[in-house]
Amino acid sequence: MEENKNSKELVKTVGLATATFTVVGSIIGAGVFFKPQAIYTATGGAPGIAMLCWLIAGLVTICAGLTVSELATSIPKTGGMAIYIKEMYGDMFGFLAGWVQVFLYFPAMIAALAVVFADQFVALSGMPSMKMPITVLMLIIVFFFHLQGGKQSAAIGNISTVSKVLVLFIIIIAGFILGKNNASITQPFIGEGVNPVVAGGQVLLALFFVFDGWINVCALAGEMKNPAKDLSKAIVGGILIVLAIYVIVNIAYLRVLPAKTLGGSASPGLDVAKAIFGDIGGLIIGAGIMISVFGCASAFSFTGSRVLYAIAQDDVLPKSDKLSKLNKNGVPGNSIIVIGIISFIYAMSGQFNLLSDFAIFSIWIFIVLTFFAVFKNRKLKDPKTFAFRVPAYPLVPILAILGGAFVLGVQLITSTLLSLGSIIILLLGVPIYKWGSKKVKNNNI
Template sequence: MENKQLQKSLGAAAALSTVVGMVIGGGVFFKPQAVYTLTGGAPGLGMLMWVLAGIITIAAGLTAAEVSAAIPKTGGMMVYIEEIYGKKLGFLTGWMQSVLFFPATIAALAVMFGQQSAGLLGNESLSMPIALGIILLISVLNTLGSKTSGLIQTISTVGKLLPLILIMIFGFIKGQGNNPIVQPMVAEGISPMGVIGQLLVAILFAYDGWINVGALAGEMKDPGKDLPKAIVGGLSLVMAVYVVINLAYLWVLPADQLAQYSSPASAVAEQLFGPMGGKFITVGILISVFGALNGYLLTGPRIVYTLGEQKNLPAALGKLSKNGVPTNATFTMAILSCLYALSGQFNLLTDLAVFAVWAFYTLTFIGVIKLRKDQPNLHRPYKVPLYPIVPIIAIAAGVFVVVNQLFLSGITNTMIALGGLVITLIGLPVYSYMNKNKEEAKKAA
């Protein structure tokens, strides 16, 4: 949305509910499996990390919002980084989002959608066809215009809130509550320090979406006062929901059992409401995942489209269809997402996405400090509170996530991180080649 269309109508309450809606997605239903697998089936450290990841997310949201408010241009993080560090790094951000973050996230959600749908239908062999089919279906829906996307988002919001509310209420009413919650921290033979980084990466996926919060600044009546309230309030509420839902899971099933289910929420629902009730909750979860997929397939292609329009990617990607939709960019992202989905690995894909995007989030956090030095007179309708403490917390967390994945989390995670790094860095020769073509086209003209 361009700024000229934005009306300054959002108060703190409306912004807060928008924050909650943007962040709660599919991760809260599926990530407990990865969390309790990493802790060896022990609950303590997992529960602690849901809180720590929430605090990190609040620091990240408060920090990045200063850049968003100071650079109120369409394009998100790609535009912020270009403004702070220059065109090459700006392109690399857009490239990473276009070929790695968005496709890997879409693929991960589609894989989970396929697995859960196949489970409901009682035919596991349908998992991959459904995963690929749902990506293509939502891509087609997104080429029909924005009204369709808006309707999907409304329905999916109800879809995600219903399972959460029902599990939270009935988990505590009907659950036994005799499973361990805070002890042991990890199972015997597992080093807490050895798995903290992997736990953070797993859980941060469930908190992702906060980067879009700063974009609300242009629509707020008083961003300086209300944006921090919306970020702290909204993300604290998300953290509370995540902690309470995980408590409700543990109230019903012990952590070592939750580690065995790809959808712990569905397993808990079946325990609470019986097989039919469990299926009903799974349908709600599927609607939520459908909405999250729609959100990513709506926003991701806009970045591909912008890069095409700038002729930093093939110009065909920067063209709109008759109804004003970036159809070429949408189907390009869909094809990439399908290729990632063929791996069938939800946790691997989310780890890849989180590692890649947090490297650039960290650059954004550093950018807040750099902008304050380079452009002290820049109009800042909102300033990060407790500067520079909050940005330093966000930067330290970002550096820890990146370094941990690259060097400290075992060979598998190192290989995932290096794969992400290589895919990102391929953007450099692409940028040089496309720039060379642009220069030659200018000379020819």
């Protein structure tokens, strides 16, 4: 965004339409093509509870968006969640929010996308031995592009957006017209012997990955023309558009293949395409899915490296002076390389669902903390002065908290080691922050 030279503030150029499209573009990604496997595996091949969870996830995400909108408009600063955490809980918690994003969330998301990109290549080529080489090659290409400058990143994003929208549109139209599976999309509700509470939690965790990205628009609050009027509309409107697309495309999936088949597929979107169009048509759609996945990974690597670069500006991290340097192309080269190395380490697991769950669990700890911040903010400030107040307060924030807490709780119970690993990495940020803060304080004496 252009900077106002007199006020040294970002010019407010973002309107409702741009913000809404940012929400839609940020959310729609790889999950809609690949998460049906995890969803229908968790439900025992039953579609009913899965379709219900789509609506619940959409409702919780809307409540979450409305809740965070109040914070975003009462703290109209560019930066998003980490800024709200810092304002409400102090510098250390703000640092930890950034720490988790940089060392857990972004690298795990990038790694998950690299793995699923390779899975898609294997499904198209029939060469399983190429999974790890393709995973590594994809990461190298993504981060190489980012080291070259911002124009390349923007081009990848534009191509990816066109690809994913086109592929979804084709699958929806063809699925409804050519799909021959007339089985119910609501029955059976749950698979035999499957615990509905545990299954519901696992499905919601998968769906929060699919809906992930909505909070990114809050980072634009400081650049919006009228955040008080438009931010909540953009978030809720964008989420509703995406929810409608997701529900319709999943009905289209079920019109083509039964839920049990989707649950056993490593690449449900591709298998649906093959069932509709045959191998050649499936190959074309599969290539479109791969482009979409590549673009998603590129977007996460772009944002993640900038978050690390921003944290390094405070000089708290080790080697902050190196991480806050720009290379000859005007991008934070060292930060890009660090995010790339961490992503590479995570990608060696080769597990898409494990990595995506790892990422979502880590970030939702702070998203739930952000929901609680709404109550704290109202104690510190007079709500009557807020440009936007969350409707049906305190019900909407409570629903957002309960939704997030439920998923975190299920993850702790069903994937204890994974969850504890996230928490340990989070806690490692505490001594690093204290060491770095002490160093900064000493340097300023």
